[in-house]
Amino acid sequence: MFFLVIKRILLGLITLFIVSLITFAGVEVLPGDACTTYLERQAFGEALEACYQRLGLNVPAYERYISWAWGVLQWDFGYSLSGEMKINEVLGPKVKNSLVLASASILIGIPIALLLGIVTALWRDRLPDIIISTVTIFSMTIPEFISATLLILIVAIWLEWLPGIVIVPTGATISELLPNIILPVIAISMIMTAHMARMVRSSVIQVMASDYVQMAILKGVPYWKMVFRHVLPNALLPAINVVALTIAWLLGGVVVTEVVFNYPGLGRLVIESISNRDLPVVQALAIILASIYVGINLIADLTTLMLNPRLKSLQIKK
Amino acid sequence: MNKKKEKQKNTFEKIYEVIKTMASKPSGLIGLTILIFHVILAITSPLYVPYDYKAIDPTLMLTPPSSEFWFGTDSLGRDVFTRTILGGRTALTVTFFGSLIALLWGGSLGIFCGLVGGKIDDVVMRVIDAFLSIPWILAMLLIVSLLGTTTLVLIPALGFFYGKGIVRVARAATHDVIAKDFIVSARARGHSNMSIIWNEILPNVRDAIMVEGAMRWSWMLLGFSSLSFLGFGVSPPTPDWGLMISNARGLMSFAYWAVLAPIFGLSSLIIGINLTADAFAKALGIDRSTKAPV
Numbered sequence A: 001m002f003f004l005v006i007k008r009i010l011l012g013l014i015t016l017f018i019v020s021l022i023t024f025a026g027v028e029v030l031p032g033d034a035c036t037t038y039l040e041r042q043a044f045g046e047a048l049e050a051c052y053q054r055l056g057l058n059v060p061a062y063e064r065y066i067s068w069a070w071g072v073l074q075w076d077f078g079y080s081l082s083g084e085m086k087i088n089e090v091l092g093p094k095v096k097n098s099l100v101l102a103s104a105s106i107l108i109g110i111p112i113a114l115l116l117g118i119v120t121a122l123w124r125d126r127l128p129d130i131i132i133s134t135v136t137i138f139s140m141t142i143p144e145f146i147s148a149t150l151l152i153l154i155v156a157i158w159l160e161w162l163p164g165i166v167i168v169p170t171g172a173t174i175s176e177l178l179p180n181i182i183l184p185v186i187a188i189s190m191i192m193t194a195h196m197a198r199m200v201r202s203s204v205i206q207v208m209a210s211d212y213v214q215m216a217i218l219k220g221v222p223y224w225k226m227v228f229r230h231v232l233p234n235a236l237l238p239a240i241n242v243v244a245l246t247i248a249w250l251l252g253g254v255v256v257t258e259v260v261f262n263y264p265g266l267g268r269l270v271i272e273s274i275s276n277r278d279l280p281v282v283q284a285l286a287i288i289l290a291s292i293y294v295g296i297n298l299i300a301d302l303t304t305l306m307l308n309p310r311l312k313s314l315q316i317k318k
Numbered sequence B: 001m002n003k004k005k006e007k008q009k010n011t012f013e014k015i016y017e018v019i020k021t022m023a024s025k026p027s028g029l030i031g032l033t034i035l036i037f038h039v040i041l042a043i044t045s046p047l048y049v050p051y052d053y054k055a056i057d058p059t060l061m062l063t064p065p066s067s068e069f070w071f072g073t074d075s076l077g078r079d080v081f082t083r084t085i086l087g088g089r090t091a092l093t094v095t096f097f098g099s100l101i102a103l104l105w106g107g108s109l110g111i112f113c114g115l116v117g118g119k120i121d122d123v124v125m126r127v128i129d130a131f132l133s134i135p136w137i138l139a140m141l142l143i144v145s146l147l148g149t150t151t152l153v154l155i156p157a158l159g160f161f162y163g164k165g166i167v168r169v170a171r172a173a174t175h176d177v178i179a180k181d182f183i184v185s186a187r188a189r190g191h192s193n194m195s196i197i198w199n200e201i202l203p204n205v206r207d208a209i210m211v212e213g214a215m216r217w218s219w220m221l222l223g224f225s226s227l228s229f230l231g232f233g234v235s236p237p238t239p240d241w242g243l244m245i246s247n248a249r250g251l252m253s254f255a256y257w258a259v260l261a262p263i264f265g266l267s268s269l270i271i272g273i274n275l276t277a278d279a280f281a282k283a284l285g286i287d288r289s290t291k292a293p294v
Helices: A001-030 A034-042 A046-053 A061-073 A086-121 A127-142 A144-158 A175-210 A210-218 A223-261 A266-275 A278-305 A309-317 B003-024 B026-047 B080-086 B088-116 B117-134 B136-145 B150-180 B181-188 B194-229 B241-249 B256-283
Strands: none
Touching: A001 A175, A061 A278, A061 B088, A086 A127, A086 A175, A086 A223, A086 A266, A127 A175, A127 B080, A127 B256, A144 A175, A144 A223, A144 B194, A144 B241, A144 B256, A175 A223, A210 A223, A223 A266, A223 A278, A223 B136, A223 B194, A266 A278, A266 B136, A278 B136, A309 B080, A309 B136, B003 B241, B003 B256, B026 B080, B026 B088, B026 B256, B080 B088, B080 B241, B080 B256, B088 B117, B088 B150, B088 B194, B088 B256, B117 B150, B136 B150, B136 B194, B150 B194, B181 B194, B194 B241, B194 B256, B241 B256
16 A cells, blocks of 8 residues: 555656656757747847856756756746746746636536536436536537636626626735636636536446445335445545546646636736747746646545555555 | 458448447437538538638628628628638648547557557656646647647647547557457467457457547547637638637627627537537447546
8 A cells, every 4th residue: 555655656756757858858859949039139149148158058958957857846947038037936826826716616616516427327317317418518518718708798798797807916815816716717617517527427327237236225225325325435436536637637728718817827827928938937837737737646546545445455465 | 352342341331330320319410410510511611601701891890790791790890600601611620630640649559558568668658648747738839839820730739639648548448458369369370460450459449449539539629729719720811710709709798799600610510529429439339428538
């Protein structure tokens, strides 16, 4: 058990190491570098040399990689090109804002998804299931930017209930953010909830068809007791990993939704830094988003391990 | 010769059977209908569009829908109906060929990894995991902003990026069949590796890979239209739904028609592809609702 946990953590770290190599190498092999982008047409002769000196680009690539990676480990991503600000100062408040948005969506999305998934599985192929499943297919397949645009059009413009665009400064506190994030949260959680509900549904249906549930029915266990004691614990366990993958996939959706709502988070930074070819910021964003992804998956893996007695004993036998 | 013909006939019969099973359920029938409608529209629409899609007319800015302009006009006075029925052509072409590329490279690498195993397999899967953990949007935006937004860049870029998930599926499917008796006996008969892959493994993993490819298609369409929505996809004045939505969005408080028409086009196509992929998976006996969108 202990070794298994250590192994998972190591695998996660190796993945992150490869991600850092990929992003670093990707930026390295592309034409142009930070100095030619920054100096534009003056990129020759002494000015270029001075810039290389200042940004430390005149040393071999592997040395720069080591010093960059060492900095990243200490939450220091170097300087951005536009404005020459320290990247971690720019990132801090934006990471916080995006985390507020993402965690609100997850906190709202997961309970609803569980409820919908269980309801559709227990009333399989009857009216509640048909209605909910149709709605989930729709909300699952429509891209975030469309549902977000429709939400703004209907709720903000036609009904005038909520603000359609988030107008808060980047450094706003959570209480200032709250009324503004209702629509973005709905837009983000729609897709995620629908995906999870479908997974929970099929997982519950599988368990309902298993031998031990049939046995419990034959023994005369009351229906709801059977559902809560025998079905749900076994059905929700395999769903954890898939839910983690969905949350990680959500990161992309958060970027698009933030752009639609003009939300001061990581999403807009992604677009801005890529439009400006601010490669140091892009590198920082790639490694941060990848760490979140790896972290969520690691947590899901470990939770499944802790909760599943079968995996534990399997490991002891080995 | 005769045998080959018989085999071909069987393939056609099988395809017919699969389509028949797909159409036997209402959701599959609806999906197929929408998809076929969109494909026909994409192929034939240039023949009967009422107006020129790039004709700008300042006197007709933001005209509401009328008998002359069915879906109204946009902020540059261009006919929204014309642009909407033309808007799916790029999306469909790019994502269709993108999915084919994804299917080919993902499938072959996956089968190869599943077959050889060992160190090579370990290293490849680590790299695939690493690629999976970079959010698609960041990677796509980076590729597109550095290499340009022409179709020739978009198709391989999307194909490469959406193929990495297929590698895993193909590898797992190969692992399932590799220990089976018929492979062992083919080895014992002295068949070459290529012949084992072609005649024994491929027919058994083909279904899983094709279902995965169909799923990728709908996600790729989502990714492609998100890119054009963010301004990193096809360049104007090419009519494209994502681009149209993004352009008309700022003015939607007085010109909702210019944003609703492309939204309808894109949503219906994505729903159509999704329902079709779902029915396809069910017809081949694969449950896709347990899969996460990676």
